[in-house]
Amino acid sequence: MYVLVVSRGAPSASDPLRGVFELDQAKALRDAGLRVVVAALDARSIRHRRHLGISQVSVEGIDVVRLDVALGRLPAALDHAAHAAAMARLWRAVVHRFGPPDLVHAHFSRYAAALMRAGLPGSGATGRAVPLVVTEHDSHLRPGQTSRLRVEDCRVGLGGADRVLAVSSALAAILSSEYGVRAEVVPDVVDIETFAPHPTDRRHRDLHTLVSVGNLIDRKGMVPLCRTVIALGPAFPELRLRILGEGPQRAELEGLLARQDLGHRITLVGRRTRGELARELAGAGGFALFSRWETFGVAHAEALASGTPVLSTPCGGPEGFIGPGDGVITSGFSDPELRAGLTGFLGRLAGFDRDEIARQAAEQFSPQALAGRLGRIYSDLLEGRR
Missing domain, CATH: 3.40.50.2000 (Glycogen Phosphorylase B;)
Known part of the structure; x- marks a missing residue:
């Protein structure tokens, strides 16, 4: 054919x-x-x-x-x-x-x-x-x-x-x-082979570091994600966030971080290759993205393929494949709902079965x-x- x-x-x-x-x-x-x-x-x-x-x-x-x-x-x-x-x-x-x-x-x-x-x-x-x-x-x-x-x-x-x-x-x-x-x-x-977690990645995971992947545009919700991480800083002093992506909101995000991220918790990494994304995800404690709308959520699925649990908003596509064993979906988009979602997610990071997350993702995608x-x-x- x-x-x-x-x-x-x-x-x-x-x-x-x-x-x-x-x-x-x-x-x-x-x-x-x-x-x-x-x-x-x-x-x-x-x-x-x-x-x-x-x-x-x-x-x-x-x-x-x-x-x-x-x-x-x-x-x-x-x-x-x-x-x-x-x-x-x-x-x-x-x-x-x-x-x-x-x-x-x-x-x-x-x-x-x-x-x-x-x-x-x-x-x-x-x-x-x-x-x-x-x-x-x-x-x-x-x-x-x-x-x-x-x-x-x-x-x-x-x-x-x-x-x-x-x-x-x-x-x-x-x-x-x-x-x-x-x-x-x-x-x-999903390129399961590229995103599959390797034994060395498992050993070097940093449970205090979250990774987000997406274009720096309003729909991806990077601004509310940063504000939520900053707001929870006093309760989670070791929390860090790395954002992989580029876009027109970079200047706004840089300004926000300069004014409010006094502990330098958040890093704007920029655009990276697929292999580099895979390594970042494999070494992270969790993945977080506060999108307003996703038809599917490729970045979410790639995170799961790497065995990395996911924090998502109820933005459409991800609800179809993120179950309780895979991560947390916030109850909404308001500041209190986002903070509650991130707080609950951080509290569960050590308990996720990351091998099972990767196995199920490979089976689906x-x-x-x-x-x-x-x-x-x-x-x-x-x-x-x-």
Whole structure:
């Protein structure tokens, strides 16, 4: 079976996390015996400097055909037309090099909609020869807060797909209520091998240190997390927090820490590679993130894969896989609720079964588990066409 995975981009030396989860899925499918090609459409603005045009590369053994075009933000109608034209160009390049696929698996309704608007095989009218599967995991899909551009992409891209997958029950509920789409829940894959805890990591865990991973943006809740850690400082004098990530809130966070973090408990580490993230998580007593909304919560799942218990807010995706043995979910987002959650979490850190946390995470999120589920979905679709 030849599967074309349609992605928002592909990892590169200058942007190692761009499209990394789509690539992880492609590697899982390849390792399960499928032939896989990735079609990567990166339509970000010109300020994201990169070589524009069509290129073909191999990324971790996966054939990737890239189209980099500098579109940026456009009015909805123009955006839709430009993405459709770009997708048609990318499709022609893929077919020229590798032939037509047996099945298309697009990530994000935005790219599925571009396929359909371009009238390509794998999209469009009933009875098309190539089935289309869409995985939705767009963090911008929140009730009452979704832009017109994304609403229209969801209606086109999800409404015309043969099968819609959502990365969490919370997101599946939104797709059902907002767009009338029935979605099957298939979580993101986690690089279990990279994040698996090693014996040396277990010996050097610091139970007084928490790690947080995420972009420094308002939705990730880094400001309330820092304020909560600072507020609990007198009760937990050895508590430390390391924040891995970059973003527009860095200056605000630096100002907050300069004024209030007089004990220098909190460190803004900056952006790190996946391997460096894994080492930080494996050496930490716990992971904490006070997001306002997560469609899935990849950082939460990576922490669990490393055997690190998780403190989370009730932000959507993580509630689907964080149980009492994995960590703590706060009762809400207010300052007293966040402080109570962190206090309870710190009190339990020494008692978590970290080997069991890692084992269950591997069972849920491993590449083998994902490939098995997707393989059954693909086979059902192709069997139904015969």
